[in-house]
Amino acid sequence: MDPSRVDIVALPVVEIELSRLSSVCSPRTSGEDPEHVETLLSAAGELPPILVHRPTMQVVDGLHRLKVAQARGDTKIVARFIDGTESDAFVLAVEANIRHGLPLSLADRKRAAVRIIGTHPQWSDRRVASATGISPGTVADLRRRGGEGGGEARIGRDGRIRPVDGSERRRLAAELIRSDPGLSLRQVAKQVGISPETVRDVRGRLERGESPTPDGTRRLRAKPHPPSWTEPDFGETLDRDRLALLERLKADPALRLSEAGRILLRMLAMHSMDGQEWERILRGVPPHLYGVVAGFARNHARVWAGFADRLEGGPADLAAG
Template identity: 40%
Template sequence: MAVDALVPGDSPRAGDVDLDYARSLMATRELPPILVCRRTMRVIDGMHRLTAAMLAGRREIDVHYFDGDDEEAFVQAVQANLHRGRRLSQQERSAAAHRILAAYPQWSDRAIAQAAGLSTKTVAAIRRRSSGDGPQSHIRVGRDGRARPVDAAAGRRRAAAYLRENPDASLRRIASAAGVSLGTARDVRARMQRGEDPVLRKDTGALAEPVPLAAVEAGEDLAVPMRHRVAHNDPLAVLARDPSLRFSDTGKRLLRLLDNRALVGAERDLLLAAVPRYSRAVLIAAVHQHIDVWRAFVNVLDQAS
């Protein structure tokens, strides 16, 4: 691409291009391709490389094209500057998060935190400070792309109201009408059939330690009051008490696959310490592969519901 055909982009960086840094790149024989919005020819990532090319008298530069709108391009620019080159400062990342929040108020704090390179706690604080800037969405879209209600209780009440008027409705229809997940719709229907309140009440006295799978495989009696053994909302513990899973080889295998407690707390740190730096990229790829497999498995479960 001809350098004079490119337009400076909407950078998440504060201030102008650092000429000293650009000059330090002039001696690089093969500059990595810059990222350009195909629709506008604006530079999304690589202004220092473009400046270096221009200072060196180059007429062309390698580019990768990005297809998307201006706000998508801005998020891409932030992401690109988090992991290479001159990384964004804390102040620049906070400003970027504020803009991303304004453009995508429906995104969850965790999704914005990942996009801007901040902690979820910091993004939550930014959201609280900017809550008066515009209308607030009642839905949050997480990193997995799935929409979830901000107020889960309100969604459950909508599902219950829809069920009272449409007692024969399918789970998919209930979930769509109430703006909740299939799992929530299923739980609301089951609670109403048992005559229970469709809105969950948090059990603050419960312990947060999962049932050991060794106990499951040994066939121990797990009919212990929940508050003495496990958090009320621990799905693994609920599955572990199901006899059809506890006493079958296939069920035990599924429970073992679901047991990821080693990835939490001190044991997680031990596992990470055992992975050499040169293997971490491979580990990340392997983890993403597992996530994709589980996501496909969840889709099958949803379709079978």
């Protein structure tokens, strides 16, 4: 089973006896949060189904909902079953707990990353980072500390196998971009064998006058130029995944039942447009406002990045702010 390709929402919902369930799969080392349990207890209506690993009956996602059911005196709970290995079930548990409900602490996410690196050594740093909610650089550092090499190639988030050292492919991508600036990110990525996001990074480095590789030396700054309209790429597959995730967030009582949560959901919805809509807006920017609008976009991106950093820092970082 590939955890990244499991469509949880499409799985059938069944009723399970509470006595059959185990909670040893949870990546949350501190256990359940009593305050979050109280929030769920006070919520009106039925809670979403929990996720259970069928071979072991371990709760993959929904420990707080399980606690609520026990507090209510229920004998059964609605759930969805997943199959596969215990290591894949753990990955799903981590992904579920970083994307909705009460987020995992930074320490828990790092511990989860170390475990996933051990059980899935062939996964790229970006793929582990995507599953655990930490940066690829942090994953790489954890991998180095643990002495995990992962071989000469790794599997990325898109399922493709790529060499660990991608510097040569980045240089090839840079040559393609220079020789034909009209190529889209996907066209370059397909020819060179790297991800569109890596091509985007290479293109950005070239525009800033930098080396296409992260460890390269800085070059003379290139002259700014207007954006290419040939084929804007906003990652349509990622957009679909993000929209599906947003629907799950909207159903989470911890967000849906609080004013701050509802504001956050509206902000997330505003930015969760598909690639075609982003392209329509991009094409509607008048040429004389390219620089102004780009400045606003980058400022907003920095605000969201700071927001993400505070969340990844956990409760202590939020309290310090």
